[in-house]
Amino acid sequence: MVIRPVRPVALVTDEESLPIDWDMPLLLKACEVIGLKTDVRSWEDADVDWSRYSAVLLRSPWTYVERLPDFLDWCGRITAHTLLLNPLSVVRWSLDKRYLADLAAHGVPVVPTAFVEPGEDPSRAVREFLAAHPRSEEIVVKPTVGAYSKNVQRFARSREAEAAGHVARLHEDGAVLMQPYLPSVDRHGETDLIYFDGAYSHAIRKSAMLMADGTVNVPTLESRRARDAGADERAVASAVLDAAASHLGLDRPLLYGRVDLIRGEDGAPMVLEAELCEPSLSLPFAEEGALRFAEALAKRLEWRSG
Ligand SMILES: Nc1ncnc2c1ncn2[C@@H]1O[C@H](COP(=O)(O)OP(=O)(O)O)[C@@H](O)[C@H]1O
Ligand SMILES: [Mg+2]
Known part of the structure; x- marks a missing residue:
C-alpha cells in the first residue's frame, strides 16, 4: 500500500506566469487523482510559510529571469525549511548555460558553443x-x-x-x-524530451523560434506538437541526465528534467538546452505524462519519509 505524505506539496509559480503555465491544471488534476495534496503558491508571496510543505516543487516561477539573485536566495531559504525539487545544486547549475561546457566534458554531444x-x-x-x-x-x-x-x-x-x-x-x-545557427531546426524543429525520475515520459516537436527576418517567436502551444523521440535522441537525453547527476554528485535520478535537441547537418542530435529547474513540460500533448509526474513525485516523498 502506498502511504501518501500528510503535508501538502507546494507547486510554485508566480502571478504573471500562472496563466501561461499550461501544465499546471493537468498536474493538479493528476495529483488529485492519486490523492496527493497540493497548493499553488507564488515564490514572490512573502506571506507563505514554506515549512508547512512536505516539498516545494518549482513549476513556473518564470519571473525569476528578471530577479535571479532574489530567486536563488529564495531557493536557498526554502532548502533550509523543506525539500526543494529539483534541489538547489541542480537549480544553480542549470540556470546558467555554461553547464553546456560541463556536459561536453562528460562526452555528451552539445551544439558547438x-x-x-x-x-x-x-x-x-x-x-x-x-x-x-x-x-x-x-x-x-x-x-x-x-x-x-x-x-x-x-x-x-x-x-x-x-x-x-x-x-x-x-x-x-x-x-x-x-x-x-543549426539550419535543420527550420525543417525539423527541435525535439524536447521530458523525463520523470530518470525515465523517458514523452516528447514534443517545437518549431524554430528565430526567423530569418530577425523576428523572435515565443514558444506558445501553437509552436508545439507531440513527437515520438528517436532512439538516438533518447540516448543523448539520457546521457545528459546521467552526466548532470554525476557532475553534481546526486545519489538518485532527477525528479524531472527536459532535454532539448536539434539535429546537426549529419543528422546526429545535439543538446541545445537542459531544463532542470522549472521546465515547461508540454503535458497537454501527453496527458498521461501528468500522472507519471504525480506518481514520481509521490514516490520521491515516500522515499524521503522512509
Ligand atoms: N544554435 C541554434 N541553432 C538554431 N536555433 C537555435 C539555436 N539556439 C537557439 N535557437 C532557437 O532559439 C530558441 C531559444 O534558444 P534556447 O537556447 O532554447 O534559449 P532559451 O533558454 O531562451 O529557451 C530555440 O528554441 C531555437 O528555436
Ligand atoms: Mg529553450
Whole structure:
C-alpha cells in the first residue's frame, strides 16, 4: 500500500506566469487523482510559510529571469525549511548555460558553443568564432542566463558588427554564448524530451523560434506538437541526465528534467538546452505524462519519509 505524505506539496509559480503555465491544471488534476495534496503558491508571496510543505516543487516561477539573485536566495531559504525539487545544486547549475561546457566534458554531444565573458572584446570574439566555423552561414548570440528565447538572436555572417553589438549589449547583464545557427531546426524543429525520475515520459516537436527576418517567436502551444523521440535522441537525453547527476554528485535520478535537441547537418542530435529547474513540460500533448509526474513525485516523498 502506498502511504501518501500528510503535508501538502507546494507547486510554485508566480502571478504573471500562472496563466501561461499550461501544465499546471493537468498536474493538479493528476495529483488529485492519486490523492496527493497540493497548493499553488507564488515564490514572490512573502506571506507563505514554506515549512508547512512536505516539498516545494518549482513549476513556473518564470519571473525569476528578471530577479535571479532574489530567486536563488529564495531557493536557498526554502532548502533550509523543506525539500526543494529539483534541489538547489541542480537549480544553480542549470540556470546558467555554461553547464553546456560541463556536459561536453562528460562526452555528451552539445551544439558547438563559445562563451564570451564580460570584459572580453565582443568584436574579436565574434570574428574568431566565425573563423572557427567557416561553414556556418549564420550564428546565434544569447545570454548564458535566459529563457523564453529572450535576447536570443540570429545573425548572418555579413552582420558581424551587429552580432558584436548584441554581445556588447548583453554584457551589461552578464556572460554571453555564441553557437552556429543549426539550419535543420527550420525543417525539423527541435525535439524536447521530458523525463520523470530518470525515465523517458514523452516528447514534443517545437518549431524554430528565430526567423530569418530577425523576428523572435515565443514558444506558445501553437509552436508545439507531440513527437515520438528517436532512439538516438533518447540516448543523448539520457546521457545528459546521467552526466548532470554525476557532475553534481546526486545519489538518485532527477525528479524531472527536459532535454532539448536539434539535429546537426549529419543528422546526429545535439543538446541545445537542459531544463532542470522549472521546465515547461508540454503535458497537454501527453496527458498521461501528468500522472507519471504525480506518481514520481509521490514516490520521491515516500522515499524521503522512509
Ligand atoms: N544554435 C541554434 N541553432 C538554431 N536555433 C537555435 C539555436 N539556439 C537557439 N535557437 C532557437 O532559439 C530558441 C531559444 O534558444 P534556447 O537556447 O532554447 O534559449 P532559451 O533558454 O531562451 O529557451 C530555440 O528554441 C531555437 O528555436
Ligand atoms: Mg529553450
